[in-house]
Amino acid sequence: MTQHPRYLRVFLTFARNSLVRDMTFRANFIIETISSLSWVLMNLGFYTLIFHYTPEIGSNTGWEKYQFFVFLATGLLINSLVQALFMTNADDLSELVRTGTLDFALLKPIDTQFLVSLVRIDWSSLGNFVLGLLLLAYSLAKLHYLPGLLEWVLYPCYVLCGVAIYYSLMIALASTSVWLGRNLTLFDFWFYITNFSRYPMEIYEGRFGTPLRRFFTFLIPVLVVVNVPARLLVAPLRPHAPEDWLLPGFAIFATVASLAASRWVFQRALLSYRSASS
Amino acid sequence: MIARAATWWTVLRISLEERLVYRGDFALGTLMRFLPIVTQIFLWAAVFSAIQTSGAENQRIVGYSYRNMIAYYLLTMLSRAFSSMPGLASGIARDIRDGTVKKYLIQPIDMLGFLLLYRVAHKLVYYVVALAPFALVFYLCRGFFDGWPDAFTISAFLASLVLAFLLGFFMEATIGMLGFWFLEINSLLFVYMLFNFFFSGHMFPIDMLPGVGGSLVRLIPLQYLAYFPAAVFLGKLSGAELVRALWLELAWVAFFMAASRVVFSRGTRRYSGYGG
Numbered sequence: 303m304t305q306h307p308r309y310l311r312v313f314l315t316f317a318r319n320s321l322v323r324d325m326t327f328r329a330n331f332i333i334e335t336i337s338s339l340s341w342v343l344m345n346l347g348f349y350t351l352i353f354h355y356t357p358e359i360g361s362n363t364g365w366e367k368y369q370f371f372v373f374l375a376t377g378l379l380i381n382s383l384v385q386a387l388f389m390t391n392a393d394d395l396s397e398l399v400r401t402g403t404l405d406f407a408l409l410k411p412i413d414t415q416f417l418v419s420l421v422r423i424d425w426s427s428l429g430n431f432v433l434g435l436l437l438l439a440y441s442l443a444k445l446h447y448l449p450g451l452l453e454w455v456l457y458p459c460y461v462l463c464g465v466a467i468y469y470s471l472m473i474a475l476a477s478t479s480v481w482l483g484r485n486l487t488l489f490d491f492w493f494y495i496t497n498f499s500r501y502p503m504e505i506y507e508g509r510f511g512t513p514l515r516r517f518f519t520f521l522i523p524v525l526v527v528v529n530v531p532a533r534l535l536v537a538p539l540r541p542h543a544p545e546d547w548l549l550p551g552f553a554i555f556a557t558v559a560s561l562a563a564s565r566w567v568f569q570r571a572l573l574s575y576r577s578a579s580s
Numbered sequence: 581m582i583a584r585a586a587t588w589w590t591v592l593r594i595s596l597e598e599r600l601v602y603r604g605d606f607a608l609g610t611l612m613r614f615l616p617i618v619t620q621i622f623l624w625a626a627v628f629s630a631i632q633t634s635g636a637e638n639q640r641i642v643g644y645s646y647r648n649m650i651a652y653y654l655l656t657m658l659s660r661a662f663s664s665m666p667g668l669a670s671g672i673a674r675d676i677r678d679g680t681v682k683k684y685l686i687q688p689i690d691m692l693g694f695l696l697l698y699r700v701a702h703k704l705v706y707y708v709v710a711l712a713p714f715a716l717v718f719y720l721c722r723g724f725f726d727g728w729p730d731a732f733t734i735s736a737f738l739a740s741l742v743l744a745f746l747l748g749f750f751m752e753a754t755i756g757m758l759g760f761w762f763l764e765i766n767s768l769l770f771v772y773m774l775f776n777f778f779f780s781g782h783m784f785p786i787d788m789l790p791g792v793g794g795s796l797v798r799l800i801p802l803q804y805l806a807y808f809p810a811a812v813f814l815g816k817l818s819g820a821e822l823v824r825a826l827w828l829e830l831a832w833v834a835f836f837m838a839a840s841r842v843v844f845s846r847g848t849r850r851y852s853g854y855g856g
Binding site: 333337340341344347348351352354355356357358359360361362363490491494497498500501504505506507508511514 | 770777
């Protein structure tokens with residue numbers, strides 16, 4: 303009888319082990335949480351400063367101060383989840399390849415991608431998640447807006463879609479270390495690419511902006527990551543007409559396609575893997 | 581004297597050769613570092629278009645037009661190429677912690693001098709390799725500039741870049757050598773980096789900061805690392821004001837040069853090396 307590993311239980315064990323590890327170095331954990339929080343707070347300060355000088359971002363786009371803060375909060379939620387779940391692991395992948403430790407992952411009776419993607423969870427990044435929730439609640443209160451049932455259901459789903467798209471990109475880029483070898487990995491590119499999704503998609507306009515927007519919506523769909531969930535909660539941008547649902551519909555497709563593509567890249571990378579030690 | 585110069589020349593040459601090994605990585609890394617500028621260009625275009633529509637009389641932000649703002653960001657990339665010292669403070673602290681610093685104490689070589697030359701070599705190679713990507717980006721973005729400033733401004737700009745390099749070096753070296761007392765300086769370094777990023781003008785022109793906070797930021801020397809050279813090039817300061825600011829920057833360099841010497845001599849006096 304073959305026994306399938308119970309993925310949820312394995313994941314919970316990873317989560318528990320990582321928490322135990324984090325709690326062993328408690329001072330370090332607190333410092334890391336404070337560090338990442340202070341970066342975010344400084345960034346918030348920067349955007350507050352921008353709105354000191356302008357009423358909105360882009361003329362008549364609807365991204366006024368608190369609408370934009372809803373956008374930021376959404377980005378914060380998605381980024382903190384990606385950081386907590388996958389960032390450390392994707393970062394370690396090149397090291398596993400270089401040292402040949404990936405052998406041990408390959409031998410375990412569990413899906414290798416699952417194992418190398420989730421083995422270490424960075425709990426300190428969840429401080430930003432809480433900050434994201436607070437910022438979201440604060441901005442919605444300032445906008446005097448209470449989301450309806452549909453938004454309550456769809457928003458978390460689209461946040462998870464965003465996490466999945468970011469993850470796909472990250473693991474696909476990290477897998478390239480199998481081909482590129484020592485320390486050379488396209489993983490750094492992840493930060494530069496996702497940088498484009500930090501702002502509402504309306505800002506990419508004009509001769510260069512429109513092609514850029516299309517590229518990062520349809521080819522590398524990082525622009526749908528934050529935009530789609532954030533727009534659900536922002537009054538003037540909320541989908542009204544049927545055609546407004548095209549983008550959210552596309553986001554589902556983009557999520558599935560990204561996951562499938564990254565799975566394919568990862569598997570191809572494993573096929574090319576030659577152990578370093580033996 | 582000649583023997584000494586020969587030593588320093590050798591140090592510089594070895595460091596140059598070491599740096600050139602990774603030139604491909606360097607060039608690619610430099611080009612990638614410009615990518616965030618692309619988003620900045622679009623963000624500020626959106627901000628300025630909103631200001632225009634709102635019908636504000638003054639379509640500038642603290643004296644910066646849209647083109648100025650982008651030119652500013654490009655110029656801070658240049659200032660940062662001079663003033664940023666990746667790994668300097670953390671490297672010094674690591675050497676202190678693991679005992680490598682002993683080699684500077686027993687060999688007839690001055691640690692700060694060695695590190696400075698090493699850094700000069702690092703930067704020289706960087707400029708040679710980064711020249712092409714920088715030239716390309718500045719050429720593509722030439723529309724954001726109002727042409728070349730006059731010779732006096734250009735010389736002041738170049739001086740401010742060299743001073744930014746020296747200030748960055750001595751400031752970080754001083755922080756790194758605090759490791760003689762604390763051993764682990766990561767948290768301290770983090771605070772420094774955080775303040776550096778936001779208050780050196782790397783993130784936004786510091787004139788945008790209103791009130792007391794703004795005045796405070798203009799008092800501390802971080803502004804010379806990114807904001808000041810860009811502001812000089814854009815003609816935000818001129819004449820006597822510019823000369824005075826340069827003297828002030830020189831004074832800060834002298835201060836941190838002296839501070840690093842004091843910290844080094846005090847630090848080595850309390851340093852204990854164990855083991856081999």
